[in-house]
Amino acid sequence: MSSQQQQSDTIATQELQEIVIQAPKVLRKSDMDVFYPSVSAIEHSKNGLQMLKNLMIPTLTVNEALSSVTSSGQSVQVRINGREASLDQVRNLLPETIKRVEWIDNPGLRYKGANAVLNFIVINPSAGGSLMTQAMPALNCSWGQYNAGLKLNNGRSQFGMSANFKLTNKVEMHREYHEVFTYPDGQTLTRTETPTRGYMDATFGGLQLDYSYIKPDTTVLWVAVHGYKAWPETSLYEGLLSLSNSPDAILLHDYNSKKGFTPSFQAYLEQHFGRGQLIAIDFNGSLYNGRTTHNYNERDAATENQLTDVNTRIRDCNQAYGIEANYIKNWKNSRLTAGVSYTANRNR
Numbered sequence: 001m002s003s004q005q006q007q008s009d010t011i012a013t014q015e016l017q018e019i020v021i022q023a024p025k026v027l028r029k030s031d032m033d034v035f036y037p038s039v040s041a042i043e044h045s046k047n048g049l050q051m052l053k054n055l056m057i058p059t060l061t062v063n064e065a066l067s068s069v070t071s072s073g074q075s076v077q078v079r080i081n082g083r084e085a086s087l088d089q090v091r092n093l094l095p096e097t098i099k100r101v102e103w104i105d106n107p108g109l110r111y112k113g114a115n116a117v118l119n120f121i122v123i124n125p126s127a128g129g130s131l132m133t134q135a136m137p138a139l140n141c142s143w144g145q146y147n148a149g150l151k152l153n154n155g156r157s158q159f160g161m162s163a164n165f166k167l168t169n170k171v172e173m174h175r176e177y178h179e180v181f182t183y184p185d186g187q188t189l190t191r192t193e194t195p196t197r198g199y200m201d202a203t204f205g206g207l208q209l210d211y212s213y214i215k216p217d218t219t220v221l222w223v224a225v226h227g228y229k230a231w232p233e234t235s236l237y238e239g240l241l242s243l244s245n246s247p248d249a250i251l252l253h254d255y256n257s258k259k260g261f262t263p264s265f266q267a268y269l270e271q272h273f274g275r276g277q278l279i280a281i282d283f284n285g286s287l288y289n290g291r292t293t294h295n296y297n298e299r300d301a302a303t304e305n306q307l308t309d310v311n312t313r314i315r316d317c318n319q320a321y322g323i324e325a326n327y328i329k330n331w332k333n334s335r336l337t338a339g340v341s342y343t344a345n346r347n348r
Helices: 039-043 048-055 087-091
Strands: 025-028 033-036 060-063 068-071 077-080 098-104 117-122 127-137 143-154 157-168 177-182 188-201 204-215 219-243 250-273 277-300 306-330 335-347
Touching (some): 039 048, 048 060, 048 087, 048 098, 087 157
Parallel strands (some): 077 117
Antiparallel strands (some): 033 098, 098 117, 143 157, 177 188, 204 219, 277 306, 306 335
């Protein structure tokens, strides 16, 4: 007599929740598309740059790691409440303060020849504050991006402080090239460079203090003091250079270095009037003090005799000022912009 046992395995199943970001509401106008962020897009965004990515604007590419925004491979100008801004300032925006995003793919003269423009319309919370930090270090080399932003709100006013730091320390790099020169008599000369070693340093940081007053669609006032510090941005190329008309190889050394400090001041005022009219005034001024160094030399690989030795030292002291005023009149299907601008530079 035989008996047969049957055994059944029980597998517990669990349904995973899907993350769904609803498409934003889009309002098509004659000169722009206006995107209103959906609730899900706000909930799944930690900063303004992620919010922009979640808006899924056609042809727009947002790269958070490289801090770049492009449209069909071309750069995009970004603005906050009408004033020109940086991607670091966009990154420090709280998603819930972004009221709408204006996408202008055919900008006019007001935007200084930009290929496309993104204008973030934001509001200030009436109370409280926020602290945002972000760190993106590399694991296999001395490279990283670090950002922090503090904002304190009181009524329609906001006081802000932000800092950013970019580390690039002795990151390995090289160059190699092959070029042919043809003389008038038909003879040719071929130069070929084979790399031996090279590296790049590009460490810089910035600190900004700013104040803004925003009465939505009525008044925008923004002033900021910013300091930008570039530690020695250096690049070193060393290689072996061979010439088709000589059996002797040449040791090549090419070194570049640049460092400096740039304080700047910016102010922006936008006032709306009745019947779709507004006036926008933008002022900026900056001062740059820096030093640039370039060393280039060639030596005979066999004897190490000096063949070429060029050394350059440049000290810069540059000032730049600019003011622009625009009058804008909006109709239902058209817009008129009239403005004046003045720029001044003093370079030593």
